[in-house]
Amino acid sequence: MDRSELEQLYRDYGPTVVRRARAILGTEAEAHDALQEVFVILLEKGATFREESAVLTWVYRITTNVCLGRLRRSKRHHELLQERGNELLSNASTTARPDSMAMLRQLLCEAQADEAHAALCHFVDGLTHSETASVMECSRRKVCYLVERFTARARERWNLAPQGEDHA
Amino acid sequence: MPKPEQPGWLATLRPTATPNCLSELQLDALHLKTLPEAEFNMATSHVANCELCRERLALRTLEHEAFAQQFNLGHLAAATLEQVDERRPRRLWQRTLVSVSVLAAAAAVFLFVVSQENFAEFANVRLKGGLTLKVFAKRGADVFQVAPGDPLKPNDALRFEVAPFAAPLNVTHLAILSIDGAQKVSIYAADAGGNALAFEPMWGWLFEGSIVLDDTLGTETLLAVACPTAFAATPLIGPLMRSLQAEPQHRTLAPPQPDCVVEALNFNKVAP
Numbered sequence: 188m189d190r191s192e193l194e195q196l197y198r199d200y201g202p203t204v205v206r207r208a209r210a211i212l213g214t215e216a217e218a219h220d221a222l223q224e225v226f227v228i229l230l231e232k233g234a235t236f237r238e239e240s241a242v243l244t245w246v247y248r249i250t251t252n253v254c255l256g257r258l259r260r261s262k263r264h265h266e267l268l269q270e271r272g273n274e275l276l277s278n279a280s281t282t283a284r285p286d287s288m289a290m291l292r293q294l295l296c297e298a299q300a301d302e303a304h305a306a307l308c309h310f311v312d313g314l315t316h317s318e319t320a321s322v323m324e325c326s327r328r329k330v331c332y333l334v335e336r337f338t339a340r341a342r343e344r345w346n347l348a349p350q351g352e353d354h355a
Numbered sequence: 356m357p358k359p360e361q362p363g364w365l366a367t368l369r370p371t372a373t374p375n376c377l378s379e380l381q382l383d384a385l386h387l388k389t390l391p392e393a394e395f396n397m398a399t400s401h402v403a404n405c406e407l408c409r410e411r412l413a414l415r416t417l418e419h420e421a422f423a424q425q426f427n428l429g430h431l432a433a434a435t436l437e438q439v440d441e442r443r444p445r446r447l448w449q450r451t452l453v454s455v456s457v458l459a460a461a462a463a464v465f466l467f468v469v470s471q472e473n474f475a476e477f478a479n480v481r482l483k484g485g486l487t488l489k490v491f492a493k494r495g496a497d498v499f500q501v502a503p504g505d506p507l508k509p510n511d512a513l514r515f516e517v518a519p520f521a522a523p524l525n526v527t528h529l530a531i532l533s534i535d536g537a538q539k540v541s542i543y544a545a546d547a548g549g550n551a552l553a554f555e556p557m558w559g560w561l562f563e564g565s566i567v568l569d570d571t572l573g574t575e576t577l578l579a580v581a582c583p584t585a586f587a588a589t590p591l592i593g594p595l596m597r598s599l600q601a602e603p604q605h606r607t608l609a610p611p612q613p614d615c616v617v618e619a620l621n622f623n624k625v626a627p
Contacts, residue, residue, distance in 0.1 A: 193432040201426070202418040203383050223435055230439045243384055312379035322380070324500070 188230060197226065200246045207247070210311055211254040211295075213288060217261070224253050244322045247312075251304050251322075259296050294341055301325075302340075305333035377401060377408050386415040488531070488579040488618050489516040493565065506625045509570035515544055515562045515579075517554055526581040526616060528553055529562075530588035536573020536624060538599060540592050543577065549589035551582065568624060577620045586611035 188196075204225050208218035228249050291310065295303040301323070308319040309330075316334065320327040377385065377398055384390045385398045402408045492501045493512040501507065515531060528551035531544035543566045544552055552562060568575070580591065591611065610617070 188436075190429065190432045190436060193435060194428045197426070197428050197431055198419070198423060199387060201428075202415070202422040205422065206418060207379075223431065223438065226435050227438050227442070230435065231442070241384070241389060243380065243387065243389060247380060313376070314378045314380050318378055318380050 188233070193226070193230070196229070200242070201226075203243070203246060204250050207250045207312070208254050210288075211251070211292075211307060212257060212261075213292065217257060221250070221253050221257055224257075225250050228253065241321075247308070247322045248304075248324070251307050252300075255295060255300065255303050255307075258292060290341075290344075294337070294344065298337060298340065301329075302333045302337050305330050306337040309334050375401065376405060377411075382408065382411055382415065386412060386419075488577070488620060490514075490577065490620065490622075491516065501622065503620045503622065505622060507568060507575060507622045508625060508627050509568055509572075510627075511568045512565040513543070513568065514565045517581075526583055526614070528583075528585050529579060529581045530586070530591070532578045532580070532588065532591060532595065534574075534576040534578070534595070534599070535569075535571045536575065537571050539571065540596050540599075542588050542592065545588040549587055551580070551586050551588055553585070572624050572626060575622045575624045577622070579618045579620070580610070580615055581617075582610070582612045582615040584612060586615075 201222060204222050205218050208221040208225075209215060212218055212221065225246070229246070232249070291306070295306065298306065304323055305319055308314040308322055309316070314322065316327050316330045319330045319334075323330065381390070381394075381398055385395065385402070388395075390398060402412055490501050491514045492499060492507060493514070494508060494510075501513075507513075517529065529544065530542065530551040533541045533543050535541070542549060544562055546552060554562070578595075580586075580588070
């Protein structure tokens, strides 16, 4: 791929990568850091790209994997555990609305890769199980299982209603 | 098994006007005009009647404009290509896949067929289930992923990938051995010196090069061995061959290191 082709690829898919990375990682700076990583992997894995899969689902998949990797490595994970984990686990009667994305990120760090990927597609991107299966290149049944498992984990950790009440 | 009740906070992650609103993927595809015709018509019809999705679609246009202004795409593309080039020399040594045929044609034919169940009885191998190997086959002009149990054919070219997070994060070296229908043991993935290949468990790894299958039919078992540090794959062949002669419950594969993980995949190689 030459530079002009890559520029066009950035033009077409770069905004999607940044938007998803920002949603997953939480900051603009981290999203921009993830952007180039995603495209490096896209170029390196280009040889295995199966054209019957949409480029977009491929971009989604790689973006999610890169961001999950960053999330797990990030020091922010420890900050989240310190700031949000203790607060949420010990302050059961809080009336403040929990930061749903912070809670999600904590769960994503703890979940296995496939489970985290399915959760992101389903709960953040709003993909159906079929769409998620297409992005993850697995069966719909597996996606259902992964989403259920993540939901059970979320319920076990923080079963809070939107009003912030503890339903433990 | 009853489905767990979804905690309310999960629903707040993505507020939508209606359950029929377009997903992020659909909106992106609509914006890029990559939807098939029928889906495109349905999506545009929904957008015409949904203010929220119209706003989301309009935001995408603004995002694209802002992106082109915020980033110097020429410099970004050049930097990306440079980074790809920088990473390539580190993997040059991985490009050579060595297929070592150990058994001579006159060697005894093993009578056992190694199945995944049998392999699970190898005494001192911990099948942690922590490694997922993807296998791609190229047959003619077609490239496709193969799952265990799928048929393979002579002259299929196989490539291997460890997907991101598909291995424990402490394992960094991988070798792939095979046992074919004639119980011949080969190394499918190693460097020129018969040593395991290094990879990044966090990012996943597509191993360079490919293995072309010969015309031996029957069960083809791939054994992926991944360990925390470098190890030689060649010394695994002898013990594996010897163990195939034992009863299943006495078969052993001495892992090169204590914390190795192994995945066994069985395929059926059939006639063209």
